[in-house]
Amino acid sequence: MAMLFFYSGLPFTTDHSPSLKVKKQMRYSQTFVPTLKETPAEADVVSHRLLLRAGYIRKLTAGVYTYLPFGLAVIRKVERIVREEMNRAGAQELLMPMVQPADLWRETGRYEKYGAELLRFKDRHDRESCLGPTHEEVITDLVRGEVRSYRQLPLNLYQIQNKFRDEIRPRFGLMRGREFIMKDAYSFDVDDEQASISYQKMYDAYQRIFSRCGLQFRAVEADSGSIGGSFSHEFMVLAKTGEDTLVVCQECDYAANVEKAEIKARCLESREPMLAPERVATPGKRKVAAVCEFLGIGPELLVKTLIYKVTGGEGQQQYPVAVLVRGDREVQEVKLKNLLQAAEVELAEDQEVFDITGVPTGYLGPIGLNGQKIKVVADWEVAALHNFVVGAGEKNYHLKNVNMERDFEVAVTGDLRQIAGDDPCPRCGGKLGQIEGIEVGHIFKLGTVYSESMRALFQDHDGREKPLVMGCYGIGISRIVAAAIEQNHDDNGIVFPVALAPVQVIILNLGLKDATIVAAAELLYTQLQDQGLEVLLDDRDERPGSKFKDADLLGIPFRVTVGARLVKEGVVEIRHRRDGLTVELVPEQAADYLLQQIAAADSAVQEQ
């Protein structure tokens, strides 16, 4: 502590201290924002391209990026909103280590289960370790050591931290990096009811966060995936480049990820009398369309038999499962995985199918598979169907008039197909639409999965020891930046929402050799800063064209041009990046105008 005195004269402060009123120098000529005229070849999607071109990020290696000053500024904007809303919701910030011991992960069994995304390594003492892709184990370890009593609950702890997941295929720049910034929060409650309240608080906080970020988004019901747990929502930014497909009811407020979207309208059991099975030659007809055309039937009367390699669930070995869906449907693998309680399901290759069943693909059917000890599962629709067509289990033949139960046995029947465009809403029966989305947030009700396996127990007021009921809540901070750009750009570059822009205003000095213009630009720069606005002054010795192009590319919401018109007409020009709206004002009015516009943008967002 004594060391502090040696730094005499300097106040003890940190750079995020709000009390320190040092204005940031924001002269373009001295700012490291290396914009690019041409698009680097590595970038394909809009956000990646523009982040590189606008000098916001640079790549170090696959899926790993440096945030340059302006990129970091945007990240900080997002973080600030997230912190404010998390704190408002009663969560408390902490910071956990990124390096974690393997033994902790063994307690929940995830060291083995998590798969290759978990980057494992040994330290110099040969201790097994990993880089944290998420922190359920660490937080649970912390809390089990400190929380004993119901009086210490509820508790919600969060952090904003770099995560590392050794993604199979990183892509799209910040959208799917291996290293990325995430906010992860964990809630601890006494019982399920209280946990639901914590969950709802987070749901509400997330609504506020994404609204304040100026994003168009939608909360949807989601699969809880490998994190485990019972109940889950994803927050999706709506954008064409989204990696996920969502179904949204046009009549009620139902929305879900297609992975999850239930098919509720159970089809009516067919009343047709069952006919005698008939073996028909279908030479060379392997595809659904070819078989149907050949037999003169619609694809809804044919049943596909697909062989999946399934891992986990009952025993650790891989085993084959035959999945039956109608010819016009697709298997939804996430549903299949959940139904089988499997760790992984993978469609078998043609050769593998032959090795497993002895039948070439295209002629496979459910009959006789039980004899080979292959588990058969069927979609509900198949169970309702009568007299359908399946592969005969031998090359160049199919079977007509097949019926489930009479002709073959099925281990499980369930909701296994992907929801289709003509399916009705599972809630209200209304019409469904499909849209693309980017997952920027995911909340889970975990229950006691982790607290039980790690023995995180507390004593309740009835004196009994119970496992903590947990929830976990993630937000992809760096991904929000990419998603915001996917949703907000035009041909000239980024169009940042005011809340996320690295600075709110850029002043273009177009008359570096004209003392009047320079003086006016400098004065405006100082005045706007004094008003608390974030301003970049473009004082570079560049031609006007370059300055306009860069201002657009960077996506700064408001541009103030100080040029010849100041000398001739005494005005500066203020242009809105988003809609191109332009006003001319005397410089004295500029600050008020901008403050008013920025306030308006903020309140519009708040009302969303």
Next chain:
RNA sequence: CGGGGCGUAGCGCAGCCUGGUUAGCGCGCCUGCCUUGGGAGCAGGAGGCCGCAGGUUCGAAUCCUGCCGCCCCGACCA
């Protein structure tokens, strides 16, 4: 990991198939002149282990082998 493609100056690319003079173009960068409301013009200039390592050859950016890296399509996820 499976499938496809690419590594040549800071960026975008040509040259490679059909080996052979000093490896070229556009942008950017430096100097000077000129120009100044949408990425100007002229003149001069700097900058290259042709991804790495072997091999074939009198001779390799170019042909062969191996490795490394990157991008795109699928399984994963914030």
